[in-house]
Amino acid sequence: MTIYVHLVRHAQGFHNLSAANHQLPDPDLTPLGEQQCAALRDAFPHQEALTYLVASPMRRTIYTCLLSFAPAVAAGKKVIALPEVQEVSNLPCDTGSDPARLAAEFGPAGQVDLGRVGEGWNDKSADSEWAPEMDKLEVRAKKARVWLRELGRKGPQEGTGDVHVAVVTHGGFLHFLTDDFDGLNPDMGTGWANTECRSYEFVEPEGVDGDAKLKETSASWRMRRGSATGLTETEQMEIRIALKGRLKEEFGGV
Template identity: 35%
Template sequence: MPPSLVLIRHAEALHNVDLKYHSLPDPELTQLGVQQCLELREHLKATLPTDRRIELIVVSPMRRTLQTCLTALDWLIDAGVPVIPDARWQETQAKPCDTGTPASILAAEFPSIDFSSLDPVYPDKTSPAGAAYRWSKPAVLARGQSALADLYRRSEDVIAVVSHSGFMRAGVTGRWFQNADYRIFDFEDRTGKDEGEPYRLVEWEVTKKKGGMGRSREEPVALGAGLPEET
């Protein structure tokens, strides 16, 4: 049976506060963002089903997602749950605030995280080598399917993913995520489907309206909405 997924958007970062910070490379969380992480931490500890276990954390290798992971999910990490940075879960655009930091620098900033398995092309999104991460509808949808296919084949009971609103909405779920909010999904049953059929998610009723923290917009959107056909 494939795992259930707890998809979490990072807490408030500097670029969420003011457009002037969109030119800031890979911005960090604000003080409010840190507080949001602490609120999310206590909420998840009190609310997640006790008969299900988060056994893996996958995180976008950007500062704001790494910080959210280490603050909101520290209780899982302290219990031995492994953390895997995965470039497929990074944000969609190539503007500075949505472009990551080289792994060698991240390793010094976040020494508790092992970046050895990170795609060596990261954080490139614009050269031919980084084409899988470019800001286009075909690339983002393909990246979402690649990320889901990898998780579908894993054996863990529940996997938590810390990612970004744009990618999770347009590339994976068709749902909105406010800062430090989350939604829980199961994989749609693939019995009888061809191997080439896309992976789809079915949201749990408990988060289906405005997210687990009640902060997110309720209306669904089409996968790929708002993405350019090519860049």
């Protein structure tokens, strides 16, 4: 059995249109964003094989998951909202809604499991575990990977051989989740396009690796990078050092 984790950056939200829109709290998807979801829905090759759906509890990520993986939702798969994969910054656009609002918006349809979204999940103050600090981001990325691996190890659907987990998260956090800063555009805060999907496996799927490290599948890498080679460990570290300084400068992180 192989656990495949298909990582997706959310579709375009209104905060992506301008810097001024970063002040919008937990913004909606734009009409173009909804079109991007439809395109991903039609292009994603594993709709029928999906075992689990996971999304950041931000509204744009939940809607991206519901729309992009609509066939799986229609087949009865619930979107599991996972606070650990919320976005990095403490800007209004990257700060989630209170659990009560999310329950009112997504609860009646019964398509989203909000069981892990408790009070304080959207508190990004300096003393919070969700603050935009390098060490805290690395800790929650590790927690997210370990949780996803345990989810995958519950096994595939009856009659299938592999597990396919779709995870919709955010451009900045994807670099921490994958522990890969290759392609990071400092001005954009990410190297991932809206609704870009990359596929990964666990380096140690049986749980030997305490960090639950991910590696991009060769097919996924070839599709987007061809024969190119990734960054060296030294180059990755240099980006980490620069990013730590940027977090401290912009958000007060350390």
